[in-house]
Amino acid sequence: MRQAHLIAPRTIEWRESGTPKPGPGEILVQIRAALTCGTDLKTYRRGHPKLRYGPFGHEASGDVIAIGKGVDRFAKGDAVMWVQTAPCGECEQCARGLENLCEHLFDDIALGAYGEELMLPAKVVRQNVYKKPEKLSYIEAAFLEPFACVVHGWNVLRRANARRPLPSDVTIIGAGTIGLLHLVYAVRAGVKTTVIARGAARSELARSLGARTIVDADDTHSVEALAGTASAVIECAGTQQTWTLATALARTGGRVLLFSGLPSDTAAAFDAGKIHYGETALLGAFHFMPADVREAYELLSRGGIDVKPLVSSVQKMDDVVDVFERLDRREGHKFALVPGSEDPQWV
Ligand SMILES: [Zn+2]
Ligand SMILES: [Zn+2]
Numbered sequence: 001m002r003q004a005h006l007i008a009p010r011t012i013e014w015r016e017s018g019t020p021k022p023g024p025g026e027i028l029v030q031i032r033a034a035l036t037c038g039t040d041l042k043t044y045r046r047g048h049p050k051l052r053y054g055p056f057g058h059e060a061s062g063d064v065i066a067i068g069k070g071v072d073r074f075a076k077g078d079a080v081m082w083v084q085t086a087p088c089g090e091c092e093q094c095a096r097g098l099e100n101l102c103e104h105l106f107d108d109i110a111l112g113a114y115g116e117e118l119m120l121p122a123k124v125v126r127q128n129v130y131k132k133p134e135k136l137s138y139i140e141a142a143f144l145e146p147f148a149c150v151v152h153g154w155n156v157l158r159r160a161n162a163r164r165p166l167p168s169d170v171t172i173i174g175a176g177t178i179g180l181l182h183l184v185y186a187v188r189a190g191v192k193t194t195v196i197a198r199g200a201a202r203s204e205l206a207r208s209l210g211a212r213t214i215v216d217a218d219d220t221h222s223v224e225a226l227a228g229t230a231s232a233v234i235e236c237a238g239t240q241q242t243w244t245l246a247t248a249l250a251r252t253g254g255r256v257l258l259f260s261g262l263p264s265d266t267a268a269a270f271d272a273g274k275i276h277y278g279e280t281a282l283l284g285a286f287h288f289m290p291a292d293v294r295e296a297y298e299l300l301s302r303g304g305i306d307v308k309p310l311v312s313s314v315q316k317m318d319d320v321v322d323v324f325e326r327l328d329r330r331e332g333h334k335f336a337l338v339p340g341s342e343d344p345q346w347v
Helices: 038-046 124-129 144-159 177-189 202-209 220-224 240-249 272-276 289-301 317-330
Strands: 002-008 010-016 027-035 059-067 077-080 117-120 128-131 169-173 192-197 212-217 230-235 250-258 281-284 313-316 333-336
Touching: 002 317, 027 077, 038 317, 059 117, 059 144, 059 240, 077 177, 117 240, 117 313, 124 128, 124 289, 128 317, 144 281, 144 289, 169 177, 169 240, 177 202, 192 202, 202 212, 202 250, 212 220, 230 240, 240 250, 240 272, 317 333
Parallel strands: 169 192, 169 230, 192 212, 230 250, 250 281, 313 333
Antiparallel strands: 002 010, 027 059, 027 117, 027 333, 059 077, 077 128
């Protein structure tokens, strides 16, 4: 089987190996669609603290082509969607109910979405693989992973206010794929949404996806005018400035979800009065738990979550090198990659 490997920063190579046989609890899938992701682009540019170099890509969907001993929930020929990790269920973090912070989350991870076939580890098969409903395309089904991250973020937000879990309004900073997925979730949940977006194309997309108010990120006056207005703020732009801005935008008693990652040694400054007297809740969110994946799966399956407009274009799997060069040049946000030699199209 052929798989694209990231072997060093900005270096992707196709590697060929024999098709493996699934061990106990594992399943082998044929990839039908894969998606590029912001995390992949970060890894492509400078490596990743938690991910090794090697088989590349983690958002995908496909068909089961072989199953290991003991797998009874799936059969050959099933169309499936999954996420790349699953918690161990045995470590201290899992025991505390913090499965998204499992100490072994990245030990056995299904990397290699950019390829022909992929083995799904037993713990992933047990917890985080679902049958793809027919009405979802393979490309839409591959959104399970980023959408599970977004659902997890909303569950963190909800838990921060036991009396009113769902905020009445939310301001989202950043209109990349993740910011827009938060928007899609908010619109479906009936939460009034303001999006701070950069550029006409992203603003237009946010508007078409249901944002009530859109503010240009470069219009300092309009951004400043939002200070102290939001019941909830979700930061998805990934800079120190936007982390600080997120707190400034929250109203008294507001919640701030710092969703994007910054390098670990980064310090961000916040107004202490705002945190203390204004009782602003600063919340981090990382990855997802199996319950978030299930919720994301159910939301996607039920319909009303339109992820199609988030795909910049559909490309051939073989063009993965070119696709990452384009992402690196900021041409497009999220590409779908599909196998086959003919014209790539929505599958
Ligand atoms: Zn992802
Ligand atoms: Zn664990």
